[in-house]
Every structure is written in structure tokens, then in C-alpha cells.
Amino acid sequence: MDKRIKSIADKAKKKFGLERYRLARHTFHEDRKNSGFILNMEWFPIDFDGPDEEDMNPDGTASIDYDIQSERFTSAIFTMGKSFSTAHPFKEKTIEEAAAWLEKTTGLAYNHDFFAEQASENGFRFIARLDGVKLIPTFQLNVEFDADGKLLLYSAYGEAPNWGLIEKQEFNLTLEEIEPIVKEHLTLVKFPSESEERFVRVYAIDEVYVTVDGKRTIPFLLDDQMTLKMDHLMDWKEPLEGRIEQKFTDPAKEVSADEAFSSYTVEDIVLTDEKIEACVKLVHDALRMEYPDDSGKWTLRELRPTHTHIEAFCYADNPDNFIFSPKMALIIDKDATAVTNFIDNEGMFDLFNSFTPAQKPKVDHETAFEKMVPYITLDPVYVYDRELKKYVLCGLIDSEQAVDAFTGEVLNLRDL
Secondary structure, eight states: OOHHHHHHHHHHHHHHTOTTEEEEEEEEEEETTTTEEEEEEEEEETTOOSOOOTTOOOTTOEEEEEETTTTEEEEEEEGGGOOOOSOOTTSSOOHHHHHHHHHHHHSOOBTTTBEEEEEETTEEEEEOEETTEEEESOOEEEEEEOTTSOEEEEEEESOOOOGGGBOOOOOOOOTTTTHHHHHHTEEEEEEEETTTTEEEEEEEEOOEEEETTSSOEEESSOOOTTOEEEEEEEOOSSOOOOOOOOOOOOTTOEEOHHHHTSOOOGGGGOOOHHHHHHHHHHHHHHHHHHOTTOTTTEEEEEEEEOSSEEEEEEEEOOTTOBSSOOEEEEEEETTSSOEEEEEESHHHHHTTTTSBOOOOOOSOHHHHHHHHGGGOEEEEEEEEETTTTEEEEEEEEEOSEEEETTTOOEEEGGGO
């Protein structure tokens, strides 16, 4: 075994009490959350004498992930709620006990880098926050254990925040101050009601972050920080002869140990201006070939580089404001020389062909807004601003309710 892998395996055996286990399989793959590399190890109970077949793991298998770049364990799962570990780190089953274990595992400090958020009979959830205010993107730690105090699950979701990028601010924003923004984000949306097989139009809040000074908004859905925002309308006068030779791209493709242990930096996959220009042309030509009648329909909005390829995302206009937008993903080889695959979500829209059309709205926007005012919330949250490259204090505009545009009834969105 590669001595680098053996060193990590020895750490895992000691950390998770795997004396009654044997390392059955291990693979390296790209971590799509931070563009680093992960070593996944699958440990079988030592008395299991079955075949080491893929996807055929015995109960109690320990699947453990180790981040090569940070040199930290990022997850551990003992399957089917069974563990043969010799370690009992949670004998008392207290928050303090779980927090102390997480401090050793992550190198972070309890009540500074992470705080207890939720407790259950068999585990705890911790998150990052500043003076009680949540941070976005979220950083979350989870632990679950059995009746004997053995670990059953550990997971670290997201990256621990860089506190040097957070400027403390007082939250004094009110909904009244930003009423024009709130009104703007009360949107007439078309929902499919599967139980009734019909469409329903409702006025619902389109969640958005508003900076504490009330001057800017930040989109609610934050993409990976490696995603490059674009705005290229794909139009043409004539189609292009040819077809894309589609090749399967495995997002969890294995990489070699040497590649995973290489001196990696995020800058290694940052797109150059030349590659960006090449990607735009490749997407344009691919659409001309595969969607010849769609000139002016699609806009290239995002490019996301990975170690193995580049992902391009196109979106079409959604004039009916359906909750699902037409979307297309194209895979480009990492050298930006060819489109190797593409897929759209048009097939999903076929599922609603038999649905009864939505009734014409009778309630106007102003009336709907007046009905919604008591149900709209504004919660403080620190959001990472990609433009400023730091966290800024914002208010999250949101609501769990909506107004039926035909009847004027206030509905719970979860019931739609």
C-alpha cells in the first residue's frame, strides 16, 4: 500500500477505533464543494468473509472521508446503524462531550467556530454563527451515536468561516425601510398541484438577502465560489451542421494518489480569459448544432471549472414564471476544446402536459402585498459577498405563506 495512504489509514484506525475492521477499499475523488481531493476508505468488519464487491457492503461498514488538502476527516458513517468500533467517545451523550470530540477532529473551537443548534436523543447538530447570527454559506457539523456511545455518523458540511472576513455590524433594518424591495420580490408564480393535477398562480416571496444599509441585494441561492457568472445570449442567423459526440462524464471520477497528493491550489483550475472565450464559442456552436431552432432562447449564465472538466449552464426565459425554469447543462473538456455532453430539463415539463391551466388572476399585486405583510419575515444573517470578498450583514426576506391569485386566500406554501 502507498505509504501516504497507509499513514491516513493508521490515523483513521486510531481515531475511530477500527481494530475490529480491515480496510477493504479506498478511492480518491474530487471534492466538488471546495475543488480539493478526498480519500474515501471503506472498512469492513474483520470477521466478514464475503466478497469485496462494489455496492455490497456488510452491515457495520465504516465509510470514512479524509480531505487531503486540509488533512482532516470530513465524514464517517457506520452503515445500518451498527458499529463494531472499540471507541466509545460519547458515553455521557452530552453536548459538551460531542463538542470536545469535534474540537479534536476539526481543530476548531467550540463556542467560537461552532455552536450547538439542535439536540436529539442520539445526536447533535452544530453551526457557525456570530453573536447568534447565522452565516451563509452554512457551516454545519453533525454527530450521531448509538446507545453505547459509539459513533454512527460524523459529517462536516461546508467550510469553516474565515472570521477575519467578517465585520461586525448592528442589525437595525426594518421591513418598512425596504418596502419597495419587499414589494419587488413578491412575485406572481405558477405552481403545479400534483394532487389536483392543475396549475395554481400565487403571489409568493422570492427570497433575497438585503444588505443592512438597504442599498443592495444578494441572491438567495449562492453557488460555489468557483462558479463564474456570465450573461451571453446565444443567438445565430444559421444553424451549424454536425452533432455532439456525447461521452459519459462521471462527476465522482476517481483520480490517482499522485494527483490527489499533488501540490494543489484553487488557482490551478481558475479559468483564463482565453478558456472563457473558448467555452462561450463551444456552447454557441453546440446549440447551433443540437438546438438549431432555438436562436435567442438560451443564455449562458454560469461556468464552473473542475479538475476533470468545465460545466456550462444555460437558462431560457420563463415568461410564465413557472417555479421550474428551462435549464441546460453542457460538459466541456478541461482544456476547453470540445463539448463532450449536454442535457436539458425539457422532459420534466412533459410531466405537466395533462394539468389543467391556472385560472386567470383576480387579485392584483397591491392587494396581495397587503395580505402578505403580516407573514413576511426579515431575519439577520451574515452573507459572503463574492463582489467584496467578505461577509456582510444582511436581512433575509422570506415567507412560508402565499396568496392565491384567484381566490385571495392566504395559503401555506408547503401545502401546494
